[in-house]
Amino acid sequence: MNRLADVSLGGKAVVRSVMGGDDVSLRLLEMGLTPGVEVRLVGVAPLGDPLELDVRGYRLSVRKSEAARVEVELLA
Amino acid sequence: MLAMSDAASETSLTVALLGNPNTGKSTLFNGLAGVRQRVGNYPGVTVEKKIGHLTHAGRRFTLIDLPGTYSLAPRSPDEMVAVDVLLGRRGDLPPPNVVLSIVDASNLERNLYLVSQVLELGLPTVVALNMTDVALQRGIAIDVARLSAQLGVPVVEVQAHRRRGLAELKAALASAAGVAARPPTSPFPVAFQQEVDLLASHLDESASNGTAPLPRYLVERLLLDTAGYLTSQLLDAGQKAPVELLVEARGRLAEAGCAVPAVEALARYGWVATVLQGVMTRRATRPVTTSDRIDHVLTHRLWGTLFFLLMMVVVFQSVFNVAAWPMEWIKDAQAAVGDWATKHMVDGALRSLVVKGLIGGVGGVVIFLPQIMILFLFIAVLEDCGYMARAAYLMDRLMVRVGLSGKSFIPLLSSFACAIPGVMATRVIENRRDRLTTILVAPLMSCSARLPVYTLLIAAFIPKRSYVGGLLGLQGLTMTAMYLVGVVTAMFVALLLKKTLLRGPTPSFVMELPSYKWPSPATVVYRMVERGWSFVRRAGTLVVAVSVVVWAALYYPHDQLVEGPFRERLAENAKKLVQLGKDDPRHGAIERDQARLRNEILGAYNRQSYLGRLGHAIEPAVRPLGWDWRIGCAVIASFPAREVVVATLGIIYNLGEDVKMDDEESRGQLAAALTSARWDNDIQRPVFNVPVALSIMVFFALCAQCGSTLIVIKRETNSWGWPAFTFVYMTALAYLAALVTYQVGMWLTA
Numbered sequence: 001m002n003r004l005a006d007v008s009l010g011g012k013a014v015v016r017s018v019m020g021g022d023d024v025s026l027r028l029l030e031m032g033l034t035p036g037v038e039v040r041l042v043g044v045a046p047l048g049d050p051l052e053l054d055v056r057g058y059r060l061s062v063r064k065s066e067a068a069r070v071e072v073e074l075l076a
Numbered sequence: 077m078l079a080m081s082d083a084a085s086e087t088s089l090t091v092a093l094l095g096n097p098n099t100g101k102s103t104l105f106n107g108l109a110g111v112r113q114r115v116g117n118y119p120g121v122t123v124e125k126k127i128g129h130l131t132h133a134g135r136r137f138t139l140i141d142l143p144g145t146y147s148l149a150p151r152s153p154d155e156m157v158a159v160d161v162l163l164g165r166r167g168d169l170p171p172p173n174v175v176l177s178i179v180d181a182s183n184l185e186r187n188l189y190l191v192s193q194v195l196e197l198g199l200p201t202v203v204a205l206n207m208t209d210v211a212l213q214r215g216i217a218i219d220v221a222r223l224s225a226q227l228g229v230p231v232v233e234v235q236a237h238r239r240r241g242l243a244e245l246k247a248a249l250a251s252a253a254g255v256a257a258r259p260p261t262s263p264f265p266v267a268f269q270q271e272v273d274l275l276a277s278h279l280d281e282s283a284s285n286g287t288a289p290l291p292r293y294l295v296e297r298l299l300l301d302t303a304g305y306l307t308s309q310l311l312d313a314g315q316k317a318p319v320e321l322l323v324e325a326r327g328r329l330a331e332a333g334c335a336v337p338a339v340e341a342l343a344r345y346g347w348v349a350t351v352l353q354g355v356m357t358r359r360a361t362r363p364v365t366t367s368d369r370i371d372h373v374l375t376h377r378l379w380g381t382l383f384f385l386l387m388m389v390v391v392f393q394s395v396f397n398v399a400a401w402p403m404e405w406i407k408d409a410q411a412a413v414g415d416w417a418t419k420h421m422v423d424g425a426l427r428s429l430v431v432k433g434l435i436g437g438v439g440g441v442v443i444f445l446p447q448i449m450i451l452f453l454f455i456a457v458l459e460d461c462g463y464m465a466r467a468a469y470l471m472d473r474l475m476v477r478v479g480l481s482g483k484s485f486i487p488l489l490s491s492f493a494c495a496i497p498g499v500m501a502t503r504v505i506e507n508r509r510d511r512l513t514t515i516l517v518a519p520l521m522s523c524s525a526r527l528p529v530y531t532l533l534i535a536a537f538i539p540k541r542s543y544v545g546g547l548l549g550l551q552g553l554t555m556t557a558m559y560l561v562g563v564v565t566a567m568f569v570a571l572l573l574k575k576t577l578l579r580g581p582t583p584s585f586v587m588e589l590p591s592y593k594w595p596s597p598a599t600v601v602y603r604m605v606e607r608g609w610s611f612v613r614r615a616g617t618l619v620v621a622v623s624v625v626v627w628a629a630l631y632y633p634h635d636q637l638v639e640g641p642f643r644e645r646l647a648e649n650a651k652k653l654v655q656l657g658k659d660d661p662r663h664g665a666i667e668r669d670q671a672r673l674r675n676e677i678l679g680a681y682n683r684q685s686y687l688g689r690l691g692h693a694i695e696p697a698v699r700p701l702g703w704d705w706r707i708g709c710a711v712i713a714s715f716p717a718r719e720v721v722v723a724t725l726g727i728i729y730n731l732g733e734d735v736k737m738d739d740e741e742s743r744g745q746l747a748a749a750l751t752s753a754r755w756d757n758d759i760q761r762p763v764f765n766v767p768v769a770l771s772i773m774v775f776f777a778l779c780a781q782c783g784s785t786l787i788v789i790k791r792e793t794n795s796w797g798w799p800a801f802t803f804v805y806m807t808a809l810a811y812l813a814a815l816v817t818y819q820v821g822m823w824l825t826a
Contacts, residue, residue, distance in 0.1 A: 021302030047473035
């Protein structure tokens with residue numbers, strides 16, 4: 001399965017699950033990265049990290065290491 | 077009087093204001109409470125306690141501004157504050173009668189997540205729907221009446237920055253308070269609710285007599301608390317059984333298809349979707365808004381970086397250079413008041429106390445105001461328009477390397493101008509460990525008060541050599557090295573702190589990048605004035621007190637015997653001046669001699685003061701750094717503010733106290749005095765040479781010689797432990813680094 005960190009710039013994906021139960025995973029869930037939700041990678045910070053996502057109609061920033069906890073299905 | 081206050085308390089309402097970050101919560105709070113607000117700290121945590129008062133239709137409201145949060149799922153003591161206030165579990169605040177929940181209409185889906193948690197508390201609730209104008213621009217229309225019906229609580233449309241809808245909001249709050257508590261609504265599946273019931277009954281049974289049962293919301297949170305903070309807080313260490321129960325319950329839930337912790341987000345966002353049915357209509361394709369276009373440029377690899385650098389240069393230059401003008405006025409005003417007092421008071425201890433201790437101390441507080449206000453002007457603008465989050469986004473990668481996040485960048489950058497506003501600016505960092513680390517290393521950034529020390533010693537002792545065809549000067553390189561010493565040390569200290577004292581996982585960078593909007597001038601001005609005033613009010617008295625203590629140590633015992641050797645000559649000169657008359661060519665020379673004598677008396681008093689004696693006493697300790705007792709004494713005297721060291725050196729070297737660093741001649745005199753200084757016990761040996769000058773500079777680059785910074789750290793961390801720690805670690809580092817600098821320097825030059 002692909003990870004959210006693998007989505008290419010401008011690409012879309014559907015969240016399948018968030019792994020782990022620590023602060024970061026809980027925060028990812030709270031911010032709306034729940035199974036079934038569609039996300040789009042809008043941008044990457046100039047230094048290569050973090051990422052800017054479009055999820056549930058707002059912009060969310062996550063580090064690549066954090067996005068790697070999110071299992072996704074890539075959309076064409 | 078008593079009857080009146082009783083009547084008032086009957087109609088007085090406590091309202092807790094809660095909302096996501098970037099929803100306009102502070103703007104709404106200011107709009108409702110105006111200037112009638114008080115800022116303090118909750119004991120034991122670093123969360124700001126903001127309480128406002130307002131009256132509406134004869135009813136008094138106490139408004140509690142809770143910290144902005146995405147969720148009521150406490151994972152640290154700071155996050156626990158909001159939950160405890162809402163559940164009435166804090167002794168210092170009454171339980172709220174109404175919860176005012178502010179939501180961003182343009183981001184309703186995620187904002188309602190928090191609302192779903194609030195509704196579970198069972199308290200009367202009013203929802204303030206803010207930023208409907210932004211929502212409309214994005215093609216989002218909201219049926220407010222229907223939203224209110226679906227939520228089961230009143231929803232009031234407001235535009236906080238235009239102060240629209242506030243009267244309706246107050247009316248809604250007043251009438252909501254009269255309504256009996258609603259039955260809590262749970263978005264969770266039945267299987268989960270049953271497990272909560274089971275756990276609640278078990279906890280009630282095992283609870284010792286007399287303890288109030290845990291509110292249902294907290295029982296639920298225990299079940300969801302996979303991160304473990306609440307479990308450690310709410311369950312006694314002895315209660316092994318409940319922890320096992322939690323594990324078993326989670327196992328059963330996983331089998332039932334409600335795996336913890338995902339079940340909460342799924343249930344709440346599922347509930348949000350039902351609530352929004354027929355409430356929110358969105359255009360099929362999200363229109364590209366101005367905010368999107370701005371964001372595209374401002375987070376662009378090239379343009380975004382350039383704009384960021386430009387922005388930082390503007391902010392830094394303003395705090396550093398623009399603030400220099402008002403600071404100059406403050407210094408002039410302080411000097412004028414001091415002169416006036418000197419003229420109108422009788423010479424003696426009282427005059428010295430007023431001029432040096434009090435006026436000097438008050439000036440020492442006010443002098444920081446321009447930098448604080450200018451920095452917070454920028455921070456308020458950047459935060460209110462939505463750029464602050466982007467700045468953190470752009471710099472995160474860099475800061476992660478030292479174990480911090482992008483949010484630490486601006487506080488640390490501003491500390492190069494002055495650590496005080498820098499430390500105050502760390503409030504944007506929610507993570508406690510991150511914030512503390514930033515606060516503890518901020519004073520290592522070379523602030524503007526270190527500049528006079530560097531300039532003086534570099535001009536006097538570092539040769540004017542240049543390399544690479546005049547491009548690189550040795551003096552400039554030395555200055556750069558001093559800044560680098562601070563930065564590199566800060567990086568190591570930050571890394572070390574994050575690995576030891578403040579160990580913990582790297583805080584997440586999962587946060588909203590809010591849409592851009594025009595900053596509200598009222599909010600910006602309010603924020604700027606509030607920060608400045610809070611510094612004066614909360615740090616002022618202590619800074620003045622420290623200044624008075626140091627004055628006393630430098631003044632007493634004030635034994636007039638020290639004037640003895642000079643008296644005869646002074647009197648002789650005075651007699652001559654009268655005899656010669658003003659036009660005599662010798663007049664000027666004698667006046668200069670008089671001034672020199674007075675400065676020598678000042679120096680003599682200084683040397684026999686308690687502080688001067690302390691300088692002698694500590695000479696063995698500072699000798700390995702290449703310092704004589706005079707340098708030691710000047711360093712101790714500069715504890716309240718490091719720039720004082722220049723004036724103290726001036727007094728000790730009999731140049732009087734008016735050494736002006738911006739005046740070439742005055743600076744030259746001090747530099748010359750330093751160059752010709754000799755050790756007391758060895759007339760041949762100069763006190764100052766290059767290694768000594770470098771050792772003093774390195775010491776000042778790393779030491780915590782700034783009483784105001786330490787006091788601000790106390791205020792921000794809500795404890796005396798952290799400023800004490802800062803002082804000890806910085807002084808120890810400064811001492812060691814100065815020692816190494818001197819010893820290596822002497823070895824190299826030998």
